Amino acid sequence: MDIKRKKRRGLQAWVSWWIEKILAASGGITAFIILLIVVFLFKEGVGLFQSPRVDEGYVLLMHSSNEVDQLSADELKGIFDEDITNWAEVGGKNQAITSLRLDQIMDRFTEEELGGEYEYLSQRMGELIATTPGVIAFVPTLYAPLDHPAVQAMTDNTIALRDFFVGKEWIPTATPVPLFGTLPLVMGTLWVSLFAILIALPLGLGVAIYLAELASPRVRSLLKPVIELLAGIPSVVYGFFGLVVLVPWVQRVLDLPVGETAFVGSLILAIMALPTLISVAEESMKKTPRALREASLALGATHWQTIYKVVVPYASSGISAGVVLGIGRALGETMAVLMVTGNAALIPHTLMQPVRTIPATIAAELGEAAAGGSHYQALFLLGAILFLMTLIVNLMAEALAKKQHNKGF
Amino acid sequence: MIKAESIDFYYGEYHALKNISMQMEPNTVTALIGPSGCGKSTFLRLFNRMNDLIEGTRLEGKCWVDGVDIYDKSVDVDELRKRVGMVFQKPTPFPKSIFENVAYGLRVNGIKDKKFIAQRVEESLRGAALWDEVKDKLKKSAYELSGGQQQRLCIARSLAISPSVLLMDEPASALDPISTSKIEELIYSLKEHYTIVIVTHNMQQASRVSDKTGFFMLGELIEYNDTKKIFLNPAMEETQNYITGRFG
Ligand SMILES: Nc1ncnc2c1ncn2[C@@H]1O[C@H](COP(=O)(O)OP(=O)(O)OP(=O)(O)O)[C@@H](O)[C@H]1O
Ligand SMILES: [Mg+2]
Numbered sequence: 001m002d003i004k005r006k007k008r009r010g011l012q013a014w015v016s017w018w019i020e021k022i023l024a025a026s027g028g029i030t031a032f033i034i035l036l037i038v039v040f041l042f043k044e045g046v047g048l049f050q051s052p053r054v055d056e057g058y059v060l061l062m063h064s065s066n067e068v069d070q071l072s073a074d075e076l077k078g079i080f081d082e083d084i085t086n087w088a089e090v091g092g093k094n095q096a097i098t099s100l101r102l103d104q105i106m107d108r109f110t111e112e113e114l115g116g117e118y119e120y121l122s123q124r125m126g127e128l129i130a131t132t133p134g135v136i137a138f139v140p141t142l143y144a145p146l147d148h149p150a151v152q153a154m155t156d157n158t159i160a161l162r163d164f165f166v167g168k169e170w171i172p173t174a175t176p177v178p179l180f181g182t183l184p185l186v187m188g189t190l191w192v193s194l195f196a197i198l199i200a201l202p203l204g205l206g207v208a209i210y211l212a213e214l215a216s217p218r219v220r221s222l223l224k225p226v227i228e229l230l231a232g233i234p235s236v237v238y239g240f241f242g243l244v245v246l247v248p249w250v251q252r253v254l255d256l257p258v259g260e261t262a263f264v265g266s267l268i269l270a271i272m273a274l275p276t277l278i279s280v281a282e283e284s285m286k287k288t289p290r291a292l293r294e295a296s297l298a299l300g301a302t303h304w305q306t307i308y309k310v311v312v313p314y315a316s317s318g319i320s321a322g323v324v325l326g327i328g329r330a331l332g333e334t335m336a337v338l339m340v341t342g343n344a345a346l347i348p349h350t351l352m353q354p355v356r357t358i359p360a361t362i363a364a365e366l367g368e369a370a371a372g373g374s375h376y377q378a379l380f381l382l383g384a385i386l387f388l389m390t391l392i393v394n395l396m397a398e399a400l401a402k403k404q405h406n407k408g409f
Numbered sequence: 410m411i412k413a414e415s416i417d418f419y420y421g422e423y424h425a426l427k428n429i430s431m432q433m434e435p436n437t438v439t440a441l442i443g444p445s446g447c448g449k450s451t452f453l454r455l456f457n458r459m460n461d462l463i464e465g466t467r468l469e470g471k472c473w474v475d476g477v478d479i480y481d482k483s484v485d486v487d488e489l490r491k492r493v494g495m496v497f498q499k500p501t502p503f504p505k506s507i508f509e510n511v512a513y514g515l516r517v518n519g520i521k522d523k524k525f526i527a528q529r530v531e532e533s534l535r536g537a538a539l540w541d542e543v544k545d546k547l548k549k550s551a552y553e554l555s556g557g558q559q560q561r562l563c564i565a566r567s568l569a570i571s572p573s574v575l576l577m578d579e580p581a582s583a584l585d586p587i588s589t590s591k592i593e594e595l596i597y598s599l600k601e602h603y604t605i606v607i608v609t610h611n612m613q614q615a616s617r618v619s620d621k622t623g624f625f626m627l628g629e630l631i632e633y634n635d636t637k638k639i640f641l642n643p644a645m646e647e648t649q650n651y652i653t654g655r656f657g
């Protein structure tokens with residue numbers, strides 16, 4: 001008997017060879033594209049830590065006797081908001097701070113003193129700084145009297161990693177330095193999605209159990225398409241519903257100052273996640289082998305005991321996949337959340353506060369951020385953070401499902 | 410003791426069991442044999458009301474388990490199933506640990522006493538001749554056992570709730586010869602305490618383990634007698650043909 005492998009010939013062999021290769025390649029290509037997106041996000045974003053904090057074309061000037069030469073973004077903001085009023089608070093000598101912006105400087109002089117074309121502005125500025133030892137001035141480099149002996153420019157740092165990752169404020173338009181603290185956004189995102197899961201999981205699981213186990217075939221064939229239809233509604237519509245119905249309702253019932261809260265965001269997110277969650281969970285419960293069900297019933301377990309001791313555990317990986325898919329879909333669909341959470345970049349302390357999520361921030365701000373500027377870069381880094389967050393959640397869900405399957409519950 | 414009287418069973422229009430009357434004694438092993446599709450499983454599943462789960466079925470006639478008419482309205486099906494254990498053709502361990510598989514029936518029974526559960530689990534595993542093989546890995550997933558071990562685990566699982574009847578639907582058909590002979594020995598030792606009914610396609614197995622044998626064909630009980638009699642000197646020609654392999 002000839003059992004040697006024969007060379008396949010002809011067009012058919014050629015086509016099947018190519019199909020095989022294309023299928024094999026498509027997996028690799030998908031992974032590669034995902035990698036490319038991540039690299040792109042980081043590449044666009046990572047320049048943030050090399051760009052100066054102060055906007056290009058501006059400098060911070062101080063009196064040359066001032067020994068402070070390092071100020072964090074928060075400190076600078078404090079100084080210009082006049083929350084910090086003494087140099088001693090930021091490590092200098094005991095001296096009152098006079099913070100000046102360009103318009104404040106110009107207000108101190110008459111038009112003649114400045115000159116028609118502002119040709120004396122630089123000189124006046126030098127004089128002003130020389131006579132005010134506690135000064136810090138935020139001015140365009142063009143007019144900065146840098147050769148004046150009593151003036152020193154503050155050495156500007158690049159944006160610090162620390163400020164980005166644990167900074168408590170996100171104010172990209174603040175001057176003299178924008179604040180890119182991502183903590184409130186990360187927290188906002190986590191809060192909204194976490195509570196969305198807490199709301200959606202029991203509800204979705206309940207409906208899925210009802211559909212898979214209890215509903216008569218007629219009810220099931222009626223309900224399933226309706227639920228699947230819900231998944232197709234654009235998220236703006238959900239957002240609109242949230243804004244017009246849920247927000248005022250929550251505000252009235254809970255007697256809150258504003259209705260746009262993390263809570264409503266979670267609610268909307270949960271509603272949007274439900275159809276996917278229900279469909280996936282229901283299908284995986286339906287897949288529980290009949291033999292397992294019968295084995296459980298044959299041991300005298302009731303229908304309910306069989307559901308929660310056999311069917312739900314058996315379907316647990318499908319259920320967690322449903323949660324991740326549902327929430328993932330909902331999180332990605334920024335609009336609805338953007339519309340109902342109030343978008344205040346504050347670290348939330350309760351669910352009943354306005355919050356702002358990462359996707360909402362990106363959607364709202366990318367349009368107005370100058371390409372290549374620090375704001376733009378910060379938004380790209382936010383995208384990368386969001387990607388990492390979803391990745392971690394996905395991996396966790398997968399690990400959880402796997403663990404349960406191997407070890408028993 | 411279990412008993413069926415004038416049973417007619419229908420899957421929708423299909424008449425699967427035709428006027429069957431049969432009585433199985435305690436502490437005996439009764440084998441049900443017959444060609445595929447003749448209704449052995451359907452008949453077996455009457456006694457723990459497993460057929461109730463299938464839509465569109467209809468039953469005429471009466472079934473008794475230990476003197477109780479089990480299709481009477483007053484019967485609690487879950488309670489009945491605790492009295493009548495069932496082992497299926499393919500091993501069906503739950504996706505749980507070995508220990509939890511055996512403890513399952515106790516737990517759904519509302520038993521919480523940990524010591525009692527541990528003791529019952531050990532007794533049942535010993536009863537199913539599995540204890541020595543698994544005593545060191547009770548916490549491991551039941552899926553890590555071999556097919557034969559899984560089937561003995563399923564038997565142990567049924568034993569744990571102390572049923573009085575044990576129904577086995579081709580319990581060894583998916584197993585290798587060694588596992589099969591272990592299960593056969595097990596069945597033999599179990600009959601001391603239980604009423605056992607076993608469906609099998611294996612003639613040698615039926616003659617080895619059973620005391621009485623019923624031969625089914627096309628939904629009818631053709632012959633029911635002592636196993637020796639059935640295999641050595643059957644009364645019906647169909648039986649003779651079947652056991653000698655000229656039919657089926
Ligand atoms: N769920 C069902 N719905 C409809 N008909 C069924 C169903 N289960 C079994 N039947 C039919 O009832 C008849 C008896 O089936 P049963 O499973 O009892 O046979 P069996 O003797 O156990 O066969 P086997 O030896 O192959 O297991 C068969 O003709 C089968 O097609
Ligand atoms: Mg069968």
